[in-house]
Amino acid sequence: MAVVENNKVTFAEPPADFDWASLEDDRKSGSSDERVSMEQAYEHTLSSISEKEVLMGTVVGMNKKEVVINIGYKSEGVVPISEFRYKPELAIGDQVEVYIEKQEDKGGQMVVSHKTARVHNAWGKVNHAMETSEIITGYVKCRTKGGLIVDVFGIEAFLPGSQIDVKPIRDYDQFVGKNMEFKVVKINQEFKNVVVSHKALIEAELEAQKKQIIGGLEKGQVLEGTVKNITSYGVFVDLGGVDGLIHITDLSYGRVSHPEEVVKLDEKINVVILDFDDEKKRIALGLKQLQPHPWDALSADLNAGDKVKGKVMVITDYGAFVEVAAGVEGLLHVSEMSWSQHLRSPKDFLKEGQEIDCVILNIDREERKMSLGMKQLTQDPWAEIEFKYPVRSKHTAKVRNFTHFGIFAELEEGVDGLIHISDLSWTKRIKHPSEFCNVGDDIEVMVLEVDKENRRLSLGHKQVEENPWDVFAGVFTPGSTHEGTITGRAGQNFVVSLPYGVEGTVSAKNLKKADGSKAELEEKLPFVVLEFNGEARRIVLSHTRTFEEGEEIIETAPTKRGARKEGGSSASVKSINEKVEKSTLGDLSVLSDLKKQMENKGADKDADSAE
Secondary structure, eight states: OEEEETTEEEEOOOOTTOOHHHHHHHHHHHTSHHHHHHHHHHHHTSOOOOTTOEEEEEEEEEOSSEEEEEOSSSSOEEEEGGGGTTOTTOOTTOEEEEEEEESOOTTSOOEEEHHHHHHHHHHHHHHHHHHHTOOEEEEEEEEETTEEEEEETTEEEEEEGGGTOSSOOSOGGGGTTOEEEEEEEEEETTTTEEEEESHHHHHHHHHHHHHHHHHTOOTTOEEEEEEEEEOSSEEEEEOSSSEEEEEGGGTOSSOOSOGGGTOOTTOEEEEEEEEEETTTTEEEEESGGGSOOGGGGSOTTOOTTOEEEEEEEEEOSSEEEEEEETTEEEEEEGGGSOSOSSOOOGGGTOOTTOEEEEEEEEEETTTTEEEEESGGGSOOTTTTHHHHSOTTOEEEEEEEEEETTEEEEEEETTEEEEEEGGGSOSSOOOSSGGGTOOTTOEEEEEEEEEETTTTEEEEESGGGSOOTHHHHHHHSOTTOEEEEEEEEEETTEEEEEOGGGOEEEEEGGGGBOTTSOBOOTTOEEEEEEEEEETTTTEEEEESGGGTSOOSOOOOOOOBTTBOOOTTTTHHHHHHHHHHOOOOOTTOHHHHHHHHHHHHHHHHHHHHHHHO
């Protein structure tokens, strides 16, 4: 026996006559049948448990951190109290389920979990609830993106925001921390995901309500509803269990950019039933129909031709809608914005929100339509066109656009005229107007013809200057010689550029040179005029004729002023030909000087003959 004295342990000595043999015999006798029966009796007082098993236990103790649970084993299980957060009313004596994770840990303590037990049993309950459409109760733990997290049988399930209620929910936080009833609507066994719905519980009841409400609807009936949702195209109104739609066009007689300008969420409004569909359960509602139509309030004194003020509400590709009275709009077509025949975008004339003056062109009160004009506020430029632009008058116009047959030029806003391609130049043969000028250029024109009734003007550009062919008749006389450059081909003939921008033609046989070779393109040579035709603007040339006899020379046709004497101007022509260099069509002053010089020479010759 050990004795502690003065912090020292000493062992007592056994008696010398102690019978160790009898003690060993007693121990052997203790393992007899009596010992076995006692051990069996003790074993029967304990529960038989296995790991990974779910058992029911009794709460025997609690504190702020832990719950002690007795399952009839040799040691109790200890569970964190946080696992019973869903059950705040837990008390000693309550029966709870636990999952046996280990019979004993290193300290000999049994390891159990209430949370794991709930999850283990929960999947069976969840699957059964979905199969039987059973209504279950869950605890809303927290908010997440797009919905709520719900504790159902210990499993975290997802409650989408769209499945909380039949009406849109804007504040999810109001449900956190509450117990709610649900239906299981989806289970993903692979990822262990559960989706529940509270909305599904009330849809069946609402469906019956909808049938009852729709069955009592009539077109034209006025009901009170609550604005449930606002979209860009209209407003959804709750009529007490069934929804109807007010299209944006039925909110107001005036133009509405967005429904939020007229109504607000949760606002109570009166609406009229416009139409409904029993099968699809669609209800069309109207709000503006409860108000008098603005056209009915429009003054009866307003007629076509009256001048009105208005506000530009909307601009389209073809015109603008102008509000001339509250809720009353008229169409101002782009063609009525300006006298110009060049249609432009309405945005070039107007801006949305702009206050303008306009004239009523047409008003139809039955159809509730009105057409407006803006150009009518200014004088029609064609009203006195024959006085402002008389025939033979000269003006400066702006090139607006081309066609294959000519140019449209604008004299002023709303007054256009056509310059035919044949009236562009006296001398050049123009295939397309774009060869002559560009859009936007200023061009000098002469008025050739005025058609006031059809609003048409015929213009000419070449008529601004004197016809140079009257002068050329005295320059390019048959038999006269001139320097020219071969510039191209025209069918079987070649084109020769002559002085003053004039072009002549020469046949291939008349291009033979003195050495027997043929002239090349861009080669400069002397040419003899074989024929001159001012009316046809044709000059026939020959290079071969400069050194040998050839085709007969055709005399120039007599002009209106009379035929020129054969030798009357030959000397002056020869003199001029020696001095003149190649010119352009624009050098009309040179031609004018040339004409005067020739006329002076002719006058001197006539005076000498008179003497």
